[in-house]
Amino acid sequence: MSLPLEGVRVLDLTRLLPGPYCSLLLADFGADVIKVEDPKIGDYARWYEPKVADQSAMFISLNRNKRSITLDLKTEKDKEVFIDLIRTSDVLIESFRPGVMERLGLGYEELKNQNPRLIYCAITGYGQTGPYAKEPGHDLNFLSYAGLLHLQGVANGNPQMSSVQIGDIGGGSLMATVGILLSIIDAKKTGKGQFVDISMLDGAVSWMQTILPDYWASNKLPNRGELVLNGGKACYEVYRTKDDRFLSVGALEFKFWRNFCQVIGKEELIDRLDDPVEQQQKMKVEIQEVILQRSLAEWLVDFEGVDACVSPVLTPQEMVENPQIIHREMIEEINHPEAGILKQIANPIKLSGQRLKLRRHAPRHGEHNVEIINELANR
Known part of the structure; x- marks a missing residue:
């Protein structure tokens, strides 16, 4: 073909x-x-x-x-x-x-x-x-x-x-x-x-499509770490686990945030999704204290099958072995005439x-x- x-x-x-x-x-x-x-x-x-x-x-x-x-x-x-x-x-x-x-x-x-x-x-x-x-x-x-x-x-x-x-x-x-x-x-x-x-x-x-239009509309210059998608909200953050691994949380929408809060036992935070930045930072501290109590593997078991946009922060080695990456054939093996079998990034x-x-x-x-x-x- x-x-x-x-x-x-x-x-x-x-x-x-x-x-x-x-x-x-x-x-x-x-x-x-x-x-x-x-x-x-x-x-x-x-x-x-x-x-x-x-x-x-x-x-x-x-x-x-x-x-x-x-x-x-x-x-x-x-x-x-x-x-x-x-x-x-x-x-x-x-x-x-x-x-x-x-x-x-x-x-x-x-x-x-x-x-x-x-x-x-x-x-x-x-x-x-x-x-x-x-x-x-x-x-x-x-x-x-x-x-x-x-x-x-x-x-x-x-x-x-x-x-x-x-x-x-x-x-x-x-x-x-x-x-x-x-x-x-x-x-x-x-x-x-x-x-x-x-x-x-x-x-x-x-x-910068998620940044500049909002800045021009509000005339408010965004600060580092305060953008919604860059550390400004507790629902969109990376948290450290007990075994020094990391859990990424992308629960931007209310339905995902509600499910996330329920799994970690913080139902009192459900209605605070859109709190001001100062409160968001305090919420992060509360959430981090909870996430630190368990290992990454334990949290992944708890979130399995739950719509909360929660993912493990994988190393490159783990990514290569991830079932989604394998299924999509994003890492392929080639037979190089001099070097033998090599891994390469496939076309996406x-x-x-x-x-x-x-x-x-x-x-x-x-x-x-x-x-x-x-x-x-x-x-």
């Missing part, structure tokens, strides 16, 4: 995480993703630790179903090969600072003359325009400028960083993927490609009638040079 993106060729000039995660989603669904890497180092993520079969574990996971060609875009010979690839491609993804591709003579205006249907997606920290456009940045910087980092953490404490890259993936990879797919649809109607300008800062700001997008399979292992640096050059010569 054919995959949705079969016949779509993507040139990926990106490195590390945001761009490769975007092209991974496209590659999994059939796109011919060609990593265009410089001959010396290539994608830096290849060389991170820990390594599996001489390449980093992260690289192998992020770059399955892709091919690799090495080109020095500062040389005329390799630029000619790149232009030939552009003529046969539907999408280009790059993550250089604005102006880099133009200085190479390979900016969008030049490339669309070679291929009017080309969809050119640039993933940058701050976008192609504005006073920060050419500034460097990482996920932490994007979340800082977005006002998001300011709100993460507990009241009266320092802002706390996320364990995953919200700006890189949520603001960059996913927005780029959506922009590319929209442009593919549009190109079928118009016959023309377009420039997709993705700013990871813009994407991070767009994630489930389409009816589509069962994704590994078609290619992550490529070695320049592994497909000859193959791709021969394809160009024989087209």
Whole structure:
């Protein structure tokens, strides 16, 4: 059975995480993703630790179903090969600072003359325009400028960083993927490609749908640890158990809160779901005292079958062994030709009638040079 993106060729000039995660989603669904890497180092993520079969574990996971060609875009010979690839491609993804591709003579205006249907997606920290456009940045910087980092953490404490890259993936990879797919649809109607300008800062700001509208409506600036979904209410909190594990409680709605209070023997708190922040903090103390009396396993037995939105805080190892994760096949095993059996994160997008399979292992640096050059010569 054919995959949705079969016949779509993507040139990926990106490195590390945001761009490769975007092209991974496209590659999994059939796109011919060609990593265009410089001959010396290539994608830096290849060389991170820990390594599996001489390449980093992260690289192998992020770059399955892709091919690799090495080109020095500062040389005329390799630029000619790149232009030939552009003529046969539907999408280009790059993550250089604005102006880099133009200085190479390979900016969008030049490339669309070679291929009017080309969809050119640039993933940058701050976008192609504005006073920060050419500034460097990482996920932490994007979340800082977005006002998001300011709100993460507990009241009266320092802002706390996320364990995953919200700006890189949520603001960059996913927005780029959506922009590319929209442009593919549009190109079928118009016959023309377009420039997709993705700013990871813009994407991070767009994630604040539960925060900014309320702030503008109330004119009240939210404080760290006081948002409903960030420690502001006793019904939405993480509590420590007797065995130093954690129980997460997401009993936002009254029916869930009522059930939660009944199980822990605190029926007097049922009608206090929407108490002021000061009272919420006192309620948390009361609840924590109760939760500390039993182990995580004991609480899970008590809450089994009860609609209260209560969950154990799992370790990554426990997550892999969780029956829901197993049933959804979110962790899959592959047979790597050099490393043997490896675990990888599966694609989370489930389409009816589509069962994704590994078609290619992550490529070695320049592994497909000859193959791709021969394809160009024989087209």
